[in-house]
Amino acid sequence: MYYNISYDIAAILILLVIVAVMNTVLYTESAGHKLVRRYVYAVIACAVIDIITAYTISYGYLVPDSLNMILNSLYQYSSAFCVYCAMSTILNYYPGASKTSVLMNRILLFLLVSFVTINLFTGWMFYFENGAYVHGRLYLIAYALSLTIIFHMLYVVLVNRADTPRRITRIIILFLYLPTIFTVIQMLTNNILLIVFGEAFSALVMLFALETPDYRKLLKTMNELECAREEANVANRTKSDFLASMSHEIRTPINGILGMNTMILRECDDPKITEYAENIRIAGNGLLSIINDILDLSKIESGRMEIIPQDYELYSVMNDCYQMNRMRAAEKGLEFVFENDPGMPEGYFGDVVRIRQIMNNLVSNGIKYTVAGSVRLKAGFVRDPDTGEDGKNEHGILVISVSDTGIGIRKEDIDRLFERFTRFEENRNRNIEGTGLGLNITWQLVNMMKGTIEVESEYAKGSVFTVRIPQKVTSGKPMGDFSLRQKEHVSTAPGDTAYFRARGKRILVVDDVNMNLLVFKGLLRETEMSIDSANSGAEAIAMTKNTKYDIIFMDHLMPEMDGIEAFHRIRDDSGNINHDTPVVALTANAIVGMRASYLSEGFADYLTKPVEQKELLTVTERQLKDHNED
Ligand code: ADP
Numbered sequence: 001m002y003y004n005i006s007y008d009i010a011a012i013l014i015l016l017v018i019v020a021v022m023n024t025v026l027y028t029e030s031a032g033h034k035l036v037r038r039y040v041y042a043v044i045a046c047a048v049i050d051i052i053t054a055y056t057i058s059y060g061y062l063v064p065d066s067l068n069m070i071l072n073s074l075y076q077y078s079s080a081f082c083v084y085c086a087m088s089t090i091l092n093y094y095p096g097a098s099k100t101s102v103l104m105n106r107i108l109l110f111l112l113v114s115f116v117t118i119n120l121f122t123g124w125m126f127y128f129e130n131g132a133y134v135h136g137r138l139y140l141i142a143y144a145l146s147l148t149i150i151f152h153m154l155y156v157v158l159v160n161r162a163d164t165p166r167r168i169t170r171i172i173i174l175f176l177y178l179p180t181i182f183t184v185i186q187m188l189t190n191n192i193l194l195i196v197f198g199e200a201f202s203a204l205v206m207l208f209a210l211e212t213p214d215y216r217k218l219l220k221t222m223n224e225l226e227c228a229r230e231e232a233n234v235a236n237r238t239k240s241d242f243l244a245s246m247s248h249e250i251r252t253p254i255n256g257i258l259g260m261n262t263m264i265l266r267e268c269d270d271p272k273i274t275e276y277a278e279n280i281r282i283a284g285n286g287l288l289s290i291i292n293d294i295l296d297l298s299k300i301e302s303g304r305m306e307i308i309p310q311d312y313e314l315y316s317v318m319n320d321c322y323q324m325n326r327m328r329a330a331e332k333g334l335e336f337v338f339e340n341d342p343g344m345p346e347g348y349f350g351d352v353v354r355i356r357q358i359m360n361n362l363v364s365n366g367i368k369y370t371v372a373g374s375v376r377l378k379a380g381f382v383r384d385p386d387t388g389e390d391g392k393n394e395h396g397i398l399v400i401s402v403s404d405t406g407i408g409i410r411k412e413d414i415d416r417l418f419e420r421f422t423r424f425e426e427n428r429n430r431n432i433e434g435t436g437l438g439l440n441i442t443w444q445l446v447n448m449m450k451g452t453i454e455v456e457s458e459y460a461k462g463s464v465f466t467v468r469i470p471q472k473v474t475s476g477k478p479m480g481d482f483s484l485r486q487k488e489h490v491s492t493a494p495g496d497t498a499y500f501r502a503r504g505k506r507i508l509v510v511d512d513v514n515m516n517l518l519v520f521k522g523l524l525r526e527t528e529m530s531i532d533s534a535n536s537g538a539e540a541i542a543m544t545k546n547t548k549y550d551i552i553f554m555d556h557l558m559p560e561m562d563g564i565e566a567f568h569r570i571r572d573d574s575g576n577i578n579h580d581t582p583v584v585a586l587t588a589n590a591i592v593g594m595r596a597s598y599l600s601e602g603f604a605d606y607l608t609k610p611v612e613q614k615e616l617l618t619v620t621e622r623q624l625k626d627h628n629e630d
Helices: 006-023 031-058 064-095 099-122 139-159 165-188 194-267 271-301 314-331 352-368 436-448 482-492 514-525 537-546 564-571 593-602 615-629
Strands: 128-131 132-135 310-312 333-338 343-349 376-381 397-405 451-456 460-480 506-512 529-532 551-555 583-587 605-608
Touching: 006 031, 006 194, 006 460, 031 194, 031 537, 064 099, 064 128, 064 139, 064 165, 064 194, 064 482, 099 139, 099 194, 139 165, 139 605, 194 514, 271 436, 271 482, 310 314, 310 352, 314 333, 314 343, 314 352, 314 376, 314 482, 333 482, 352 436, 352 460, 436 451, 436 460, 506 514, 506 537, 514 529, 514 615, 529 537, 537 551, 537 564, 551 564, 551 615, 564 583, 564 593, 593 605, 605 615
Parallel strands: 333 376, 506 529, 506 551, 551 583, 583 605
Antiparallel strands: 128 132, 310 343, 343 460, 376 397, 397 460, 451 460
């Protein structure tokens, strides 16, 4: 008899595709998947043996009967193993199945295997005679046993169906009966080998109908997680945007208050009133620094904080920090010392704004948390021995350490020191203002600059904060001793703010808040320039058509037409006599923080509110000079 093996070959191809898919895109470590994989391998082995026996039976006259007997028994064993794997796969979906049912299943399988083994010696199931396959006397027992196994498993599935979703139970019944149906067809057609094909088909059903939903569930969960992450990001962005707009709202009135106050301090001789104004200045600056902290944090969180390196001189950064904090240290009677290694380089390339902020945070904390004794800042530079010649383009680590003889920090608190909103010993420090944000911001800024921060502290004795930041050297000239330089600087420094006079120059300032316009004019009054003002973008455009200005100061955020649009309308109108006038952007929106983006829009410069008089004067003088040179 000749057997048609094409279905076996088709089965092997289907199974190989299943193996490939299960080991790549659908790979999971789930128990169900492992069992299906094992079932698939078993069916492949069975198919291969089936093909071999198809040949040995077909060419029985060339093959010894005993070899045919062994090969066919091997096929029976392998199909029993397939049944075992299929049953284990099913039982995996019915964990509630009783031990007795599992045992019953194993006994039936054992009987089947035993029957195949006994057949080797008795020929009860099948035997070979002169190369021909002959059914044994009891061959129906083998079919009966196989059917019993299947019916028993059907019974187990139905009894335990409540434990498993109905969909799965239906598929398992299909999985159980597909091979049975194909077996019956094979028996009827006689020479077509369909059993393995049926098994491959049921493996396919099992994989795509049972296991893939798990995979799909996984994908669905992953999608849901992705959506949740996106939602969280959007919520976070909304929060940052809210903070950004809140900053605008809060900084604008502070700008007015502090500006007006500067004028009171400058113009009023009454000591009582100047004292009140001085208190307003201190409280206003405190409020501003809290808002700045919150803004910095939201900038860092939303990834909008950028490190913007530029050339700077360390002396002036240290001096700024010294001047900013010296009064507070003096008020508390603290010894306040800034020292440095005089041989360290003078000029560096780095984000000077952030380095100044880090220094300020540490120094002001030192003063805040020290009742008596001293606060010291030490600066040094550790050269990278592998880089730089002649002191230029040299790399190294800038080391700044701030030590105090203050309240110190308990050992157990040190690990949490850089977490946000963390303040220790609230009771003891009740009178010390703070938000618990400063050190977190400092830590994040140091990290952004690829530096490190370290703390050593002894409770009730004092603390030392050491920051190490990699920096490039731009001038290897020794910086000299800080305090000596400071003395020289003080003796040659001009008195107060140095005004320049620019009578005859005309500027336009555009802002929707009247008080800001007033402050602005007040800050520039001494320069004797003519200052016009406009309340809106539209008004500014109208004014620029008639009067030639030397500089235009343009607020960014204004209702109706914002400053950027107004700027472009002036710039793009070649008939406008001010189309090439330098325009300086004014922004209270510190979160934007992108000097570069203003410059790329075409603005000549930009100033953040509250506008500092010194900065305003510097920018104005520079623009006048640049413009005259053109
Ligand atoms: P803030 O000072 O606004 O509370 P920080 O983030 O700057 O917030 O500091 C967090 C906490 O760390 C402070 O509340 C204080 O308990 C502690 N701390 C910071 N610096 C020092 C210091 N130099 N000495 C002692 N404790 C400090």
